Every structure is written in structure tokens, then in C-alpha cells.
Amino acid sequence: MNYSKFGEKFTRPNAITQLMEDLGKANQGKNPDLVMLGGGNPAIIPQAQAVFVKELQQIVTGEQTEQMLGLYDGPQGNEQFIKSLVRMLNETYGWSLIAANVALTNGSQNSFFSLFNLFAGEMPDGRVKKVLFPLVPEYVGYADQGLIDNMFISVKPEIHMLEQQQFKYQIDFNAVASLLQKRSEEIGVICLSRPTNPTGNVVTDTELAQLDKLAQQYRIPLIVDNAYGHPFPGVIYTDAQLTWNANTILCMSISKLGLPGLRTGIVIANEQTIQAMSRIAGIMTLAPNSAGATLLTRLLEEQRILPLCEQVIKPYYQEKAAIAVKLFNEIFAGLPVYLHKLEGAFFMWLWFRDMGVSSDQLYADLKKQGVYVIPGHDAFMGVDSRWAHQYQCVRINYAKEEAVLLRGLQAIKVYLESTP
Numbered sequence: 001m002n003y004s005k006f007g008e009k010f011t012r013p014n015a016i017t018q019l020m021e022d023l024g025k026a027n028q029g030k031n032p033d034l035v036m037l038g039g040g041n042p043a044i045i046p047q048a049q050a051v052f053v054k055e056l057q058q059i060v061t062g063e064q065t066e067q068m069l070g071l072y073d074g075p076q077g078n079e080q081f082i083k084s085l086v087r088m089l090n091e092t093y094g095w096s097l098i099a100a101n102v103a104l105t106n107g108s109q110n111s112f113f114s115l116f117n118l119f120a121g122e123m124p125d126g127r128v129k130k131v132l133f134p135l136v137p138e139y140v141g142y143a144d145q146g147l148i149d150n151m152f153i154s155v156k157p158e159i160h161m162l163e164q165q166q167f168k169y170q171i172d173f174n175a176v177a178s179l180l181q182k183r184s185e186e187i188g189v190i191c192l193s194r195p196t197n198p199t200g201n202v203v204t205d206t207e208l209a210q211l212d213k214l215a216q217q218y219r220i221p222l223i224v225d226n227a228y229g230h231p232f233p234g235v236i237y238t239d240a241q242l243t244w245n246a247n248t249i250l251c252m253s254i255s256k257l258g259l260p261g262l263r264t265g266i267v268i269a270n271e272q273t274i275q276a277m278s279r280i281a282g283i284m285t286l287a288p289n290s291a292g293a294t295l296l297t298r299l300l301e302e303q304r305i306l307p308l309c310e311q312v313i314k315p316y317y318q319e320k321a322a323i324a325v326k327l328f329n330e331i332f333a334g335l336p337v338y339l340h341k342l343e344g345a346f347f348m349w350l351w352f353r354d355m356g357v358s359s360d361q362l363y364a365d366l367k368k369q370g371v372y373v374i375p376g377h378d379a380f381m382g383v384d385s386r387w388a389h390q391y392q393c394v395r396i397n398y399a400k401e402e403a404v405l406l407r408g409l410q411a412i413k414v415y416l417e418s419t420p
Contacts (some may be wrong), residue, residue: 002188005211006010006147007295009144009147009149010144011252011328015416016111017131017245018345022347026293026351027339033209033370034370034372034403035101035180035353035370035371035372035399035407035411036372036397036400036405037371037372037373037396037397037398037404037405038372038373038374038395038396038397039407040197040253040347040397041260041397042256042257042258042260042346042399043258043316043317043318043320043333043346043399043400044232045258045298045313046313047171048258048308048312048313049258050307051258052258052295052297054255055295055296055298055299056272056295056300057295059228059295064294067290068290068291068294069290069293069295069404071290072286072287073104073287073288073290073293073336074277074278074287075104075279075281075282075286075287075288075320076102076104076277076278076281076287076292077102077103077104077105077287077293078104078276078290079099079295080293080295080297081104081296081297081300082099082104082293082370083099083289084297084300084301085102085266085296085300086098086099086101086303087300088178088300088303088306089231089268092231092306093242093243093244095244096179096245096269097268098393100271100274100275100276101268101269101270101271101274102266102267102268103266103267103269103277103278103281104265104266104267104272104288104293105264105265105266105277105281105288105290106254106263106264106265106285106288106395107255107263107265108225108227108251108253109141109262109265110263110265110284111209111251111265111266111267111277111298112141112142112144112145112223112225112251112284113145113192113266114147114277114280114284115189115215115223115249115251116131116142116146116189116191116276117145117146117147118186118273118276118277118280119127119131119145119188119189119221119346120146120151120187120189121146121148121151121179121300122147122148122222122284123188127185127186128148128150128186129186129187129188129189130150130153130187130204130382131146131151131152131153131187131188131189131190131191132152132153132154132155132176132179132180132187132189132190132220133152133153133154133155133167133190133192133381134154134155134171134176134190134211135155135157135170135171135189135190135192135196135203136155136156136157136169136350136379136380136381136382136383137169137193137198137199137376137379137390137393138191138196138197138198138379138381139193139196139197139225139379139381140198140374140378140379142191142381143378143379148208150259152243152324152381152382153179153183153187153380153382154184154382154383155172155175155176155179156167156172156175156383156384157170157171157172157265158171158172158343159171159389161338162341164329164340165195165328165329165332165333165337165338166339166340166341167271167338167339167340168201168340168341169199169201169340170207171203171207171211173210173211173260174208176211176212178215178273180214180217180218184218185222186323187218187220188220188221189220189221189222189223190211190214190220190221190222190223191223191224191225192211192214192223192224193224193225193226193227193228193234194208194222194224194225194226194240194344195212195228195229195236195343195344195345195407196345197225197227197228197339197345197347197380198347198349198374198376198395199340199347199349199395200321200340200341200342200343200344200345200346200347200348200349201340201341201343201344202229202236202237202240202343202344203240204238204240205239205240205241205243206407208224208369208381209243212243212245212247212248215248216245216247219247220226220267221247221249221273222246222248222249222250223248223249223251224248224250225251226250226251226252226253226367227251227252227253227255227256228344228345228346229242229288229344230242230255231252231306231309232252232254232257232305232306232309232313233239233254233256233257233309233313233314233317234306234309234310234313234314234371235256235313235314235318235342235344235345235346236247236299236322236344237318237342237343238344239346240344244268246270247270248269249267249268249269249273250264250268250269251266251267251268252265252266252269253268254266254292254296257308257309257313258313259292259295260337262289262291262292262295263289264289264291264292264293278362289364294321314413316397317346317359320346320398320399320400321342321346323391323398323402323405324341324342324398325342327405327406328348328409328410329408330410331406331413332409332413333415335413336352336353336354336355337350337351337352337353337355338350338351338353339351339414346397346399347395347396347397347398348395348396348398349376349393349394349396350393350394350396351389351392351393352392352393352394353392354414355392355416355419356393356419357392357416357419358392359375359377359391359394360375360377360391360414362375362394362412363375363394366411366412366415366417369411371407371408373394373395373408374394374396375394376390376391376392376393376394376395377390378389379393379395394412396408397408
């Protein structure tokens with residue numbers, strides 16, 4: 001086939017499509033021996049699922065079904081949901097949002113495609129601007145979002161070694177400030193996730209404020225991806241506050257509540273950005289789907305979402321995190337394997353330091369055994385390809401049954417010990 005440049009770029013093999021193909025096959029398969037630790041699928045938490053199913057049943061037997069299934073919303077998204085969300089956020093955080101500050105999308109992946117290409121890429125004056133990641137590794141799904149190649153630039157993190165074979169990435173602010181001082185005209189937008197996918201890292205309030213100050217100093221929008229963070233699902237195990245200003249773009253999702261199939265993303269930004277997102281949505285999708293917004297509107301209005309997150313969803317994942325750390329300590333004690341400190345989300349990030357093991361080869365070999373993980377190198381987009389660290393890490397979803405996680409970690413240990 002003779003594709004356009006767009007076609008050639010977006011049909012080539014890429015990490016996020018491979019991840020989702022693996023996940024889809026695993027979810028549809030009947031192999032009881034398969035160990036799926038690679039995807040980002042949230043756990044199906046019975047108490048949360050019961051709430052959503054009950055609400056869906058009420059919708060189906062009521063008058064909302066017509067709106068949810070039979071009518072278009074506007075390109076900005078479901079008006080009633082947006083009003084309810086604005087009210088909840090203003091009451092919870094003391095903000096002064098209005099409906100014009102919020103747009104819905106067909107999932108976070110859709111949000112970032114629009115946002116990255118809105119602020120970066122080829123500019124009207126002929127310049128090319130980039131997306132700056134001040135801390136990597138970052139979400140692998142960002143890597144192929146640009147309409148042009150080489151649209152990302154990243155700053156290598158500081159690596160702080162901790163006790164019990166743990167470590168933590170932190171923003172190298174000297175490097176970030178130096179880069180912005182020299183190349184701010186090349187940067188269209190700054191982006192980070194909080195908690196960070198793939199590591200579970202949570203940038204502190206102080207660090208986020210420092211990054212926000214730099215972004216405002218150079219008049220560069222700052223995107224903060226809250227897919228795993230506040231206000232929902234709130235899977236953060238450290239003290240972290242949610243802040244917003246007119247230069248900040250907050251991205252949220254209902255997927256990690258346990259509703260990934262509804263593909264509903266939320267963007268909170270200044271009115272100009274929201275208007276731009278709405279116009280893009282009108283062209284690309286006509287309107288966001290209504291199902292997710294309709295399902296959650298009454299839960300927002302009755303103030304049931306945040307208690308569900310705080311009392312059910314966060315404790316569920318926090319218990320899983322404790323189990324993950326326990327198993328890591330038991331299985332990898334004494335080996336040169338290191339775990340990034342679990343501060344949020346539901347991923348283990350393992351670093352095979354000085355073991356001569358390629359994460360890509362480990363992924364391929366384990367996959368043959370029916371054990372799925374995510375190789376880490378694709379999460380270091382925009383980093384010098386010669387940096388060895390990026391080829392020594394894997395991501396594991398620990399939101400699984402303990403027996404499944406145990407089998408997966410043991411398979412990794414056996415592989416490492418049998419590799420010359």
C-alpha cells in the first residue's frame with residue numbers, strides 16, 4: 001500500500017500497540033497458565049464494580065438511556081457531567097472553575113494526541129517545537145503520539161539509591177533549568193504524569209511547584225497527567241496535593257476507577273485551550289462518547305465518587321503494593337535487582353543493574369513462557385540511546401492475585417539466574 005507520511009508513521013510497529021495487543025489476547029484467551037503482568041488494565045474491584053453496575057441498571061431502567069445511547073453530546077462533552085465535575089472540584093479544592101474550563105475526550109490517549117500536537121510539532125512560522133519530559137521514564141503511550149518524528153526531548157533523572165534494594169528517580173532541576181534557558185523557544189509544552197506511569201513515582205508538591213514556576217517563567221504550558229492520581233482514582237500513597245492554574249493542563253481519566261472500556265478522558269485547562277480541544281474533537285470524533293459521563297454524573301452529584309476512591313479503591317491497591325514489596329524482598333534478596341519505591345499507581349519498576357540483561361530480550365523470552373511484562377526502553381523517549389540504564393528495566397502490573405504475581409516474579413528470577 002502507498003501510504004501518506006501520516007500513514008507510514010502511524011502504521012509502523014510501536015510499543016503501545018504491542019502492549020494493547022498482548023493485553024487484548026490475554027483478556028480474551030482461556031489459558032489458565034498465562035501470567036499477564038504487562039498491561040495497565042485496572043483490577044476489577046468487587047465493591048467498586050457493584051456500585052457501577054447498580055448505577056448502570058438505574059440508568060437503563062430510567063430516562064437517561066436515550067441521552068446516553070441515542071443523542072449526540074456537544075464536542076466539549078456531556079454538559080451535566082461537566083457541571084457536576086466543576087462543582088465537585090471547586091468544593092474540594094477551592095478552585096474557581098467554570099464549565100468552559102473542562103472538556104471530555106474518548107480516553108486519555110485521545111487527550112494527549114490532541115494536546116501534544118496542539119502545542120508541539122511544526123508551527124505556522126516554520127519552527128518545530130517539542131514536548132519536554134522533565135522526568136523519565138514516562139508513559140510509553142506518549143511515545144508515538146507526535147504527527148512528526150523526534151517530537152520529544154527528555155531530561156535524564158537523578159537516581160537516588162534507597163534501603164532494601166529500592167531506588168527513586170527525581171527531577172534534575174539544574175538540567176531542566178539549563179535546558180530551558182538555552183532552548184525554551186524549542187519547547188511547546190512540558191508534560192509529566194503523577195503518579196508516574198511506569199514507575200509509580202510521585203513528584204512532590206515542592207517539585208511540582210518548582211516545575212510550575214519554570215513553566216510560567218518561560219510561558220510554556222504544563223501538562224500534569226492524573227490518570228492514577230487525584231481526585232480519582234486517588235491511587236497515591238504519599239502526601240500530594242492537587243493544584244491548578246491557567247498555565248496548567250490537568251488530564252484525568254475514569255479508566256482507573258475500573259472503567260477502561262468506557263474510554264472517557266477529562267481535560268481541565270484555560271478557556272482558550274478547552275475551546276481548541278472542542279474544535280479538534282468536532283473534527284476527529286464529532287463528540288466524545290456519553291456512556292462514561294452519564295454513568296458517573298449522579299455519583300458525582302451525590303458525592304459518592306471520592307469516598308469510593310478513598311475507602312475502597314486506594315486501600316485495595318495499597319494492599320497489593322504491600323504484597324508486591326513483600327514478594328520482591330523474598331524473591332530478589334541479594335541479587336542486583338532494584339525496585340523503584342512504590343508511591344502510587346499499580347506498577348513495579350524493576351532495574352536489573354549490572355546484570356547484562358536486555359529488557360527487550362527478557363520480554364521476548366518470558367513471553368514464550370506465557371509470562372508478560374513490559375520492556376522499559378520505550379519509556380525513555382527523547383533520551384540519548386547510548387544510556388545503558390534504559391535497557392535494564394521492566395514494568396510489571398502488580399494489581400493481580402498474589403499467586404499470579406508470585407509466579408511471574410519467580411519466572412524472572414529463574415531467567416536472570418540462567419542467563420550467562
